[in-house]
Amino acid sequence: MLEEITPLILTYNEDPNINRTLQCLAWAKKIIVIDSYSTDETLKILYSYPQIEVFQKKFDSFASQCNYGLGKISSEWVLSLDSDYVLTDELIHEINALQAETDTNSYSVRFKYCVFGKPLRRTLLPPRTVLYKREKAIYKDDGHAHRVWVKGNSATLTAYIHHDDRKPLSRWLWAQDRYMVIEAKKLLETPESELSLGDRIRRQKIFAPLIILFYCLIIKGGILDGWHGWYYAFQRVLAEILLSIRLIEAEKFKT
Template sequence: MLKKITPLILTYNEAPNIERILQRLAWAKKIIVIDSYSTDETLGILYSYPQIEVFQKKFDSFASQCNYGLGKISSEWVLSLDSDYVLTYELIDEINALQAETDINSYSVRFKYCVFGKPLRGTLLPPRKVLYKREKAIYQDDGHAHRVVVEGNSIILYSYIHHDDRKPLNRWLWAQDRYMVIETQKLLKASDSELSLVDRIRKQKILAPIIILVYCLVIKGGILDGWHGFYYAFQRVLAEILLSIHLIEAEKLKT
């Protein structure tokens, strides 16, 4: 199955991360990278791998970047990856054992969030469709994030991807602030009936950070991961506080 797959990766200043994911893609004949004009060492790292083809496109949205990348791929299957993902060897073996000629058009994978390389017991990351038939897929924006819509049947694989972001805190804060501006627009434009239960709670501003703290540490077992678990919980609480601040600001500016 691996011979029928082309990995697709988006990059922007991912020098702290990109090497780890590329080391787990040695099996790929070709890797397509859509770079948003990185200014760090990302491009130098990418060009050191002969099987990588780099296309640069100014960033407008994640879905737009991904759809542009799909247009550069000719293989039947696509493995869509973020720069801070690390494929486990178990997942690589599982994918290789898949039968390409089936009625399954996409496969979802579960994640383990890592803090400084340590996988946590539980995280807020849902499974994501990462392996799919190119001709059946299209990306759509979803708030600050994006999702791929794939026609036909889909199943979840047993193995995991590690989400292991090693970028510095100031970059994380910069990204979260940008994301929460987009999330604020999404929450305020939609009616409550159009929002999920989680988004309705987030829209209340005060409850979400408290609930996230309890959820990460107690329900997801983060307290058992020691300081790594607390670090992750504090990250998620801070992200929700940023969203609450943006919601309050946007609502007050309307009045």
């Protein structure tokens, strides 16, 4: 199966992460990277891998970048990865054992979030569709994130991807603030009846950070991961506080 797959990766200033992602893709004949004009060492790292083809496109949205990347791929199957995703050996073996000719058009994978390289027991990251037939797929934006919509049957693989982001805190804060501006816009413009319970709580601004702290440490068992679990919980609380501030700001400017 591996020979039928082209990995697709988006990058922007990912030199703290991208090598770990690429080292797990030595099996790929071709890797397509859509770069949003990185200014760090990302391009130098990318060009050191002979199977990589880099296309640069000014960033407008994640879905737009991904759909542009799909147009550069000719293989039947696509493996869509963020530049801080690390494939486990178990997942590579599981993918290789799949049949290329199948009625299943997409596969979802579960994640283990890493803090300074250590995988946590459980995290807030939901499974994501990462492996799919190119001709059946299209990306759409969903708040600050994006989703791939794939026609036909889907399945979930048993092995994990490690989400191992080692960018500095300043970059994480910059990215989270950008995300929360978009997320606040989505929450305020979506009728409350169409929001999930979680999003309705987030729109109330006050309770979400406290609930996230309890959820990460107790429900998800982060307290058992030691200081790595506390670090992750503090990250998620800070992200929710940023969202609350952006919601307040958007409401005040609106009035």
